Amino acid sequence: MAMQNQVETLADRPAARVAERLALRARGLSDRTVAWLFIAPTILLLLAINIFPLIWAIRLSFTNYKSNLGHLPIRFVGLANYLDILSDEDVWHGLQVTAHFVIFAIAFQVLIGFGLALLINRGFRGHGFWTTVILVPMMLSPVVVGNFWTLLLQPQIGPFNYVVGFLTGVPSASFSTIGDVSLAPWTIVMVDTWMWTPYVMLICLAGLRSIPDYIYEAAEIDRASPWRQFWSITLPMVMPFLMLAVLFRAIEAFKMFDLVNLLTSGGPGSTTELASITLKREAFEKWRTGYSSAFAIILFVTVFGAANIYVKALNRVKRR
Amino acid sequence: MYKELYKCCQPPGLTNAYMQEGLDAFKSGQVAMQMNWFAFFPGLYKDQNVGGDKIGFFVNPAGPKGQFSQLGGQGISVVSYSDKKDDALTYVRWFAQPAVQQKWWELGGYSAAKSVVQAPGFPASQPFAPAFLTTMGFMKDFWAEPLYVDLLLDMQKRVHDYVVADKGTAQEALDQLVKDWKKVFADEGKQTN
Numbered sequence: 001m002a003m004q005n006q007v008e009t010l011a012d013r014p015a016a017r018v019a020e021r022l023a024l025r026a027r028g029l030s031d032r033t034v035a036w037l038f039i040a041p042t043i044l045l046l047l048a049i050n051i052f053p054l055i056w057a058i059r060l061s062f063t064n065y066k067s068n069l070g071h072l073p074i075r076f077v078g079l080a081n082y083l084d085i086l087s088d089e090d091v092w093h094g095l096q097v098t099a100h101f102v103i104f105a106i107a108f109q110v111l112i113g114f115g116l117a118l119l120i121n122r123g124f125r126g127h128g129f130w131t132t133v134i135l136v137p138m139m140l141s142p143v144v145v146g147n148f149w150t151l152l153l154q155p156q157i158g159p160f161n162y163v164v165g166f167l168t169g170v171p172s173a174s175f176s177t178i179g180d181v182s183l184a185p186w187t188i189v190m191v192d193t194w195m196w197t198p199y200v201m202l203i204c205l206a207g208l209r210s211i212p213d214y215i216y217e218a219a220e221i222d223r224a225s226p227w228r229q230f231w232s233i234t235l236p237m238v239m240p241f242l243m244l245a246v247l248f249r250a251i252e253a254f255k256m257f258d259l260v261n262l263l264t265s266g267g268p269g270s271t272t273e274l275a276s277i278t279l280k281r282e283a284f285e286k287w288r289t290g291y292s293s294a295f296a297i298i299l300f301v302t303v304f305g306a307a308n309i310y311v312k313a314l315n316r317v318k319r320r
Numbered sequence: 321m322y323k324e325l326y327k328c329c330q331p332p333g334l335t336n337a338y339m340q341e342g343l344d345a346f347k348s349g350q351v352a353m354q355m356n357w358f359a360f361f362p363g364l365y366k367d368q369n370v371g372g373d374k375i376g377f378f379v380n381p382a383g384p385k386g387q388f389s390q391l392g393g394q395g396i397s398v399v400s401y402s403d404k405k406d407d408a409l410t411y412v413r414w415f416a417q418p419a420v421q422q423k424w425w426e427l428g429g430y431s432a433a434k435s436v437v438q439a440p441g442f443p444a445s446q447p448f449a450p451a452f453l454t455t456m457g458f459m460k461d462f463w464a465e466p467l468y469v470d471l472l473l474d475m476q477k478r479v480h481d482y483v484v485a486d487k488g489t490a491q492e493a494l495d496q497l498v499k500d501w502k503k504v505f506a507d508e509g510k511q512t513n
Contacts, residue, residue: 064507155332156350176333181485268335269485270477286470288507 146262
């Protein structure tokens with residue numbers, strides 16, 4: 001026992017000395033200084049990996065710099081890159097393809113996700129298990145999803161074509177969803193919807209679970225129909241959650257690259273060439289670094305501006 | 321004509337295919353005929369499903385302006401300022417020897433050395449040797465503009481949009497391509513718009 005006490009005392013001594021030293025050193029520092037000391041590493045990291053590249057890209061966007069010809073002198077071209085982009089028909093085509101993808105993917109994800117959330121919220125037998133099963137797609141890597149959907153949609157060996165052929169009688173090897181000009185834009189919407197509907201469902205489910213039961217009880221006492229309860233209670237109270245889901249998904253869909261690049265690489269032709277794929281081609285195939293920096297800045301400002309307007313609308317809905 | 325060929329004869333889904341995709345389509349029986357580099361022919365001939373007596377090799381047909389073929393692959397280059405320049409040249413001299421070139425052909429490599437292709441037994445040495453010999457006779461190599469990657473990417477886009485995605489007419493695709501190419505040359509200071 002005496003031995004144990006001696007050990008504790010010996011072990012405590014250096015610890016106490018360190019605490020004293022720290023206390024001495026920290027004495028005289030204000031709370032604000034200590035707070036800055038804690039967050040400084042994070043801020044430095046953010047400046048290094050987010051802000052510095054952004055400023056660098058803005059600088060490059062006014063030049064003719066090509067990173068594969070880095071040895072050549074860089075020439076300042078003013079707004080020429082921006083004017084080139086805004087007058088380029090291909091860029092506008094890419095933005096139209098992106099808009100089609102964003103609008104329809106979000107619409108389907110919200111409709112199906114909200115429907116699934118309503119279903120899961122009823123609490124039927126085994127709903128926990130089914131919730132987990134439904135969530136699986138969003139847990140997968142987009143690269144994995146892109147690759148296995150490419151196989152699923154393969155005309156000769158893909159089960160998707162086989163099922164469609166079985167149901168419609170059309171020979172399964174006679175068509176290709178990702179190789180057809182009219183089907184490919186809808187195919188990328190379908191795969192993105194498959195992957196991200198669970199995410200929207202999860203947010204909607206959180207919204208549905210936050211509605212207190214007594215509101216529905218009061219509505220039932222007032223003999224409100226289920227339809228009336230849905231329009232007057234459920235939808236308005238879930239609306240901020242839905243809008244948040246739309247915001248998150250819209251930002252992600254606007255930046256979409258990996259999944260579509262694996263599925264179609266922007267093809268057939270440029271039918272599914274989203275703005276991000278055009279940007280990658282300009283930056284890493286043609287190595288037009290200055291031009292692609294300007295394009296990236298335009299996309300960034302577009303998303304940032306649209307998100308800000310949307311957040312203001314979201315705040316108005318929340319204040320109601 | 322190229323568009324017609326694409327519409328009639330490519331397997332579904334093969335909208336952006338190069339050598340590997342072409343080989344896959346041929347080996348899996350999706351297509352009965354493909355155009356590809358000679359370098360793959362030894363492998364195709366040995367393939368259990370499509371090789372041996374099931375396969376035949378032939379040369380490119382003539383086009384409207386004559387019958388030509390392009391040399392594929394890369395030549396051996398020696399860096400003029402390298403410290404190992406002498407070693408590199410020694411290797412080139414060794415590799416260019418008739419006996420080495422003959423061995424190279426026998427092992428599956430391709431040789432354009434006259435000592436190999438003009439040898440009496442050459443046409444019978446491999447099933448694809450006669451086609452190779454004929455092709456070498458009308459091979460026409462091209463001087464490659466250093467900007468060829470940018471030019472090819474633009475061409476790929478415009479031709480692809482017209483042939484695969486049915487966008488516009490052939491004339492519009494080529495007019496657009498001329499604009500793209502002028503821009504590429506202008507960006508490099510080689511031509512003013």
